[in-house]
Amino acid sequence: GAVVSQHPSRVICKSGTSVKIECRSLDFQATTMFWYRQFPKQSLMLMATSNEGSKATYEQGVEKDKFLINHASLTLSTLTVTSAHPEDSSFYICSARDGATGGNQPQHFGDGTRLSIL
Amino acid sequence: QKEVEQNSGPLSVPEGAIASLNCTYSDRGSQSFFWYRQYSGKSPELIMSIYSNGDKEDGRFTAQLNKASQYVSLLIRDSQPSDSATYLCASRSASKIIFGSGTRLSIRP
Numbered sequence: 001g002a003v004v005s006q007h008p009s010r011v012i013c014k015s016g017t018s019v020k021i022e023c024r025s026l027d028f029q030a031t032t033m034f035w036y037r038q039f040p041k042q043s044l045m046l047m048a049t050s051n052e053g054s055k056a057t058y059e060q061g062v063e064k065d066k067f068l069i070n071h072a073s074l075t076l077s078t079l080t081v082t083s084a085h086p087e088d089s090s091f092y093i094c095s096a097r098d099g100a101t102g103g104n105q106p107q108h109f110g111d112g113t114r115l116s117i118l
Numbered sequence: 119q120k121e122v123e124q125n126s127g128p129l130s131v132p133e134g135a136i137a138s139l140n141c142t143y144s145d146r147g148s149q150s151f152f153w154y155r156q157y158s159g160k161s162p163e164l165i166m167s168i169y170s171n172g173d174k175e176d177g178r179f180t181a182q183l184n185k186a187s188q189y190v191s192l193l194i195r196d197s198q199p200s201d202s203a204t205y206l207c208a209s210r211s212a213s214k215i216i217f218g219s220g221t222r223l224s225i226r227p
Contacts, residue, residue: 091159
C-alpha cells in the first residue's frame with residue numbers, strides 16, 4: 001500500500017533554531033500533501049496544503065512566514081519551522097494522497113515528528 | 119459549529135463486546151468518510167473508508183454511513199485490549215480532509 005515517510009521522527013533543539021521536516025511519498029506521486037499539527041490530547045489541526053510546483057495554502061491563523069513549505073517534486077514536501085520557540089513544540093504530521101487513483105482515496109500519514117523546543 | 123463532531127469519551131467497553139463509535143458532519147457536500155485509529159504518540163492509521171449509504175464490513179470493523187442524517191459510525195466487534203486507542207472520524211470537504219476531535223476508546227479486560 002501507499003507509504004509516506006517522514007523525517008526526522010524527533011527533534012530537540014534550542015529556542016530560535018529553525019527546523020526542517022521532510023515528507024516523502026515512497027511508492028506514489030503526490031501532487032498534494034498536507035501538514036498537520038497535534039498538541040497533546042487534541043485532534044489533528046490542518047496547518048497547510050502543500051501543492052507541487054506552486055505556493056502552499058495555509059489555514060486561517062497559521063503564519064506562512066513562520067512555517068515555510070516547499071513542495072519541489074511530486075514525492076517530497078518540506079516544512080521548515082523558522083526561529084522555533086517553546087510554544088511551537090508539538091507533534092507535526094504530514095500526509096499525502098495518491099492522486100493517480102482518484103479523488104476519493106484516503107490520505108496516508110507519515111509517522112510524525114515530535115518537536116521539542118527548549 | 120465544528121465540521122466533524124465526535125464524543126471525546128472515554129468510551130469504556132468490556133473485552134469481547136461491541137464498541138460503537140459515532141460521528142456527525144456538517145458539510146452535506148462531503149462524499150468520502152474515513153475512520154482512523156491513533157495510538158498515543160503515534161500518527162493515525164486508516165481503518166475504514168466509506169463512500170455510499172449503508173454498511174461496509176472489514177473483519178471485525180463495520181462502518182455505517184447515513185448521508186441524510188449526516189452520520190457516520192464505526193462498530194468494532196469482539197473488542198480486544200489492542201483496540202484501545204483514539205478513533206478519528208474524517209470527511210473529505212472540497213480537497214481536504216477534516217478530522218473530528220476523536221473518541222478515546224478503552225477496552226477493559
